[in-house]
Amino acid sequence: MADDEIMNALRAKIEKDHNKDKPQKTQAQQKKKKKPPKPIIMDMGNNAGRSMGRSGGNAGGGRSGGYAGGSSHGGGRQTGISHGGSSRGNNWPSPRQPDGNFSIAYNFVSLPEAILASPLEDVVHGAPLRAKKKKTKEDDAAYKNAYRSYIENVGVYSGHIDLHFQTLTPLFIGGFDAEEEEVHGFFSPAGRPVIPGSSLRGMARSLFKIVTAGSMREGEDFTNRHLYYRSMAASRSSIRSHYVEEIVQNVPGQRKSKTRAQAGFLMHVGQSYCISPAKHEPVSASGNDLIGPAARWSEQDKSVVCATGKMQNKRHNERIYGAQWNVRHTVPQEVINDYTSDKSRFSGDQKNKEFSLLDAPNLALTAPEKIKAFTGRDDIDYLVPCFYVERQGVVKHFGQGPYYRIAYNDSIADRVPASLRDNLIDFTDAVFGATEYWAGRVSFEDAELEGNVKFLSPALSKPLMEAKPTSFQLYLEQNGSHTMHWDEDTSIRGAKLYWHRKIGDKEWCATKDDPVITGTKEIRPIAAGASFTTRLYFEHLSKVELGALLKVFYLHRDAHVGKKLIAYKIGRGKSLGMGSIRMSRQPQLFIDDARIVYGSFLTDGTIASSIAAEEPTSYVEAFDTFVKEHMADKELKRYDLMMEELLTLLDWSNAEKSGWSARTKMMGVDNRNFRERSVLPDALSFVNSTRSPGR
Structure with a gap:
C-alpha cells in the first residue's frame, strides 16, 4: 500500500509538470484518460513497538512524561510560538480532523511562553558567566561560591514530606534479572518489592518542570537529532512534495521520473566514512534467487x-558497477550519527524492519583481501553498496535503495523555541541540581509496600505500540492551514503525558494476535489496590522553592481542579494504562524549625533538629505569588492554560467515562486517522469531545 501511495505522488507530480504549459482541456476531453505509467517498485519499512519485558530491566527513574512535539487542531488553541524552519507557502489541503475511530494514549501540556527563572539566576549569573562559552577553573569556583552564598542566605527550610500512594492499575518496575530467568521480576533489591526512589524522583521532577515553567535542555529534556522519513501516505501534508522535491527528478523530454540519488560504495577508511560514486542499473529478480538483505559480488x-528488501515479489534488484575509486565524497560524522539514531528505520518485526548499512554482513565486504581484490585499495576495512545525495563533495544523506528514507534539514532542536533553550537557571536546575556545578537538594527514599502484595500472573505484555516523533501531526503545533512537518515554521507541542485508563488485571497481557518482540520476557506486575509510602527529604530550600515542590503533591488543591481526581503515572506500560497511582492520604510536611532559627549548625558543630508538622498552604501560596509577580500577562495566561491541561491529563475521573478506554488506546498503522495523518486535538478539546470511537 505504501508503495502505491508513493507512486501516486510521483505520478501526480509528473503529470503536473508535464501539463503545466498545456491549455486546459474541456470536460469532454478530460474524460479520455491516458493509461498511467507503470509503477516503480520500492522497498518500504514500517514501525513496530517495544516490549516491557526486556532482560536486565532498569529500575532507575526516567521521567514519567518527556518534553516532545505535538499539535492542536480545529477549535483548539494555538501557541503563537514560531521560529526557524521554512514555510513553503503552498496551498495545501487543510489538516484532516479526527473521526470517531481516532484513539491515542497520550497528549501534551503546552510549552511556556518563557522560562520562569529561579531567584538563584540573579545570584549565580551575577558572577557573570552566562556569555562565556568556555569557562575557566576560576569561573567554576565563582559559580559554586555564588550558589553557596544563595543557600546560606535564603535556603533556610529543611525537612521532609511523607507521601502515601495507592495503585489504581497494575504497576511494574523492572529489576535486574539473570539471563536464564524466564520472568522479568519486579524491582526487589532486598527480596521484597519496592518502588525505587529514583523512579519517584523522576516522576516528581518532570511534573516540577511543568509546574515551574522550566527550560528545554538538549540531552536532558529532549534528544537532538535529525528525524528521517519516507512517508507519502499523508495527502493533506506538504511532506509528500517535500520528499519528491528532495529525492525525485523528471527525465528531460520524457514522461517519467528517476531518483536523484546516485549509486555508490560506502566505505570505512581510518576513523571516518566516505562514498565513491558508481553507476547502477536494474536487473531482473525473477526466480527470487537473491532475497535481501544480500549481495552477489563479482571481482571479474x-x-x-x-x-535490499525481503519482498518475495520484487521485480528487480540493483546492479552497482563502474566505481570511481579515486573520488571520495566525505560523509560527515553528523550524517552518520543521524543515520544510526533513526530508530524507526531499525525497529519493527523481522519481516519489515530495515537494516543498517553500517552493519550489514550479508551485504558488505569486510575481509581485507576481498576488499582489496574488488577495489584495488588497501586502506578500506568495510565496503557496502548504497545510494546517496551529495552537495559539493559532501554527502547530505544516504540509504539502501534508490528511494530511501531521508533526514529533515532541521533537527528537533530547531523546533524548540529559542526562548526555552536560554541558559537561564530555572527552578528545576536550582532544586533538583545542575550536574556540572551543584547537587540537588531533594531526595526520595525507596517506597515500601504496605501489607501483603498481590502479584499478577506472569505474562508477556502487549507491545508498547505508539507513534514516534516522525508522526509530526501528533508532535508538532499546527497552524490550521496544512499539516506542518519538521522542516516548517512551527514548534514542538510540549510535555508528553499519558492518559489514565481503567484496565483489568489481564488487559496489559499480549494475546495470540499481538506481535512478539524478540528477546522479551514475561513480567509480573503488582495488582491495583497496593499501598506504599515514601519520604521525600529536602534541604536548604527557600520558601518559594519549597512551595513549588509542594505544589506537585498538592495539585488536588489547585484552583483549576474542580471535580478532578488527581492521579500520577509511574513505571512501565503507561501507554497500556499501567502505572496509575493516587495519593491515599494528604501529604504531611515536617519542617526542621531549629535550622530556621540557628542555621544548619550549632556552635559546637552539631546539627540541631526540632522537627514539627506544618500546614503547606503558605508555602504553595508563596510560589503562586512569585509566579504572578514574575510573569507578564501573556506568560501568565499561557501558564494558566498549562496548569489546566496538566490537571486534565492527570484526572483519573476521565478513566471512569464510558468509552474512554477505547479512545485512549494506541491506534494501529492501519487506522485511517493514522494513515491520513489526522491532527491530534489538544488535551482540553480531546476530553470535551462527546464523540465515541468506533470499534
Whole structure:
C-alpha cells in the first residue's frame, strides 16, 4: 500500500509538470484518460513497538512524561510560538480532523511562553558567566561560591514530606534479572518489592518542570537529532512534495521520473566514512534467487547485485558497477550519527524492519583481501553498496535503495523555541541540581509496600505500540492551514503525558494476535489496590522553592481542579494504562524549625533538629505569588492554560467515562486517522469531545 501511495505522488507530480504549459482541456476531453505509467517498485519499512519485558530491566527513574512535539487542531488553541524552519507557502489541503475511530494514549501540556527563572539566576549569573562559552577553573569556583552564598542566605527550610500512594492499575518496575530467568521480576533489591526512589524522583521532577515553567535542555529534556522519513501516505501534508522535491527528478523530454540519488560504495577508511560514486542499473529478480538483505559480488567485472528488501515479489534488484575509486565524497560524522539514531528505520518485526548499512554482513565486504581484490585499495576495512545525495563533495544523506528514507534539514532542536533553550537557571536546575556545578537538594527514599502484595500472573505484555516523533501531526503545533512537518515554521507541542485508563488485571497481557518482540520476557506486575509510602527529604530550600515542590503533591488543591481526581503515572506500560497511582492520604510536611532559627549548625558543630508538622498552604501560596509577580500577562495566561491541561491529563475521573478506554488506546498503522495523518486535538478539546470511537 505504501508503495502505491508513493507512486501516486510521483505520478501526480509528473503529470503536473508535464501539463503545466498545456491549455486546459474541456470536460469532454478530460474524460479520455491516458493509461498511467507503470509503477516503480520500492522497498518500504514500517514501525513496530517495544516490549516491557526486556532482560536486565532498569529500575532507575526516567521521567514519567518527556518534553516532545505535538499539535492542536480545529477549535483548539494555538501557541503563537514560531521560529526557524521554512514555510513553503503552498496551498495545501487543510489538516484532516479526527473521526470517531481516532484513539491515542497520550497528549501534551503546552510549552511556556518563557522560562520562569529561579531567584538563584540573579545570584549565580551575577558572577557573570552566562556569555562565556568556555569557562575557566576560576569561573567554576565563582559559580559554586555564588550558589553557596544563595543557600546560606535564603535556603533556610529543611525537612521532609511523607507521601502515601495507592495503585489504581497494575504497576511494574523492572529489576535486574539473570539471563536464564524466564520472568522479568519486579524491582526487589532486598527480596521484597519496592518502588525505587529514583523512579519517584523522576516522576516528581518532570511534573516540577511543568509546574515551574522550566527550560528545554538538549540531552536532558529532549534528544537532538535529525528525524528521517519516507512517508507519502499523508495527502493533506506538504511532506509528500517535500520528499519528491528532495529525492525525485523528471527525465528531460520524457514522461517519467528517476531518483536523484546516485549509486555508490560506502566505505570505512581510518576513523571516518566516505562514498565513491558508481553507476547502477536494474536487473531482473525473477526466480527470487537473491532475497535481501544480500549481495552477489563479482571481482571479474567489479560489480555487485544487491537485494535490499525481503519482498518475495520484487521485480528487480540493483546492479552497482563502474566505481570511481579515486573520488571520495566525505560523509560527515553528523550524517552518520543521524543515520544510526533513526530508530524507526531499525525497529519493527523481522519481516519489515530495515537494516543498517553500517552493519550489514550479508551485504558488505569486510575481509581485507576481498576488499582489496574488488577495489584495488588497501586502506578500506568495510565496503557496502548504497545510494546517496551529495552537495559539493559532501554527502547530505544516504540509504539502501534508490528511494530511501531521508533526514529533515532541521533537527528537533530547531523546533524548540529559542526562548526555552536560554541558559537561564530555572527552578528545576536550582532544586533538583545542575550536574556540572551543584547537587540537588531533594531526595526520595525507596517506597515500601504496605501489607501483603498481590502479584499478577506472569505474562508477556502487549507491545508498547505508539507513534514516534516522525508522526509530526501528533508532535508538532499546527497552524490550521496544512499539516506542518519538521522542516516548517512551527514548534514542538510540549510535555508528553499519558492518559489514565481503567484496565483489568489481564488487559496489559499480549494475546495470540499481538506481535512478539524478540528477546522479551514475561513480567509480573503488582495488582491495583497496593499501598506504599515514601519520604521525600529536602534541604536548604527557600520558601518559594519549597512551595513549588509542594505544589506537585498538592495539585488536588489547585484552583483549576474542580471535580478532578488527581492521579500520577509511574513505571512501565503507561501507554497500556499501567502505572496509575493516587495519593491515599494528604501529604504531611515536617519542617526542621531549629535550622530556621540557628542555621544548619550549632556552635559546637552539631546539627540541631526540632522537627514539627506544618500546614503547606503558605508555602504553595508563596510560589503562586512569585509566579504572578514574575510573569507578564501573556506568560501568565499561557501558564494558566498549562496548569489546566496538566490537571486534565492527570484526572483519573476521565478513566471512569464510558468509552474512554477505547479512545485512549494506541491506534494501529492501519487506522485511517493514522494513515491520513489526522491532527491530534489538544488535551482540553480531546476530553470535551462527546464523540465515541468506533470499534
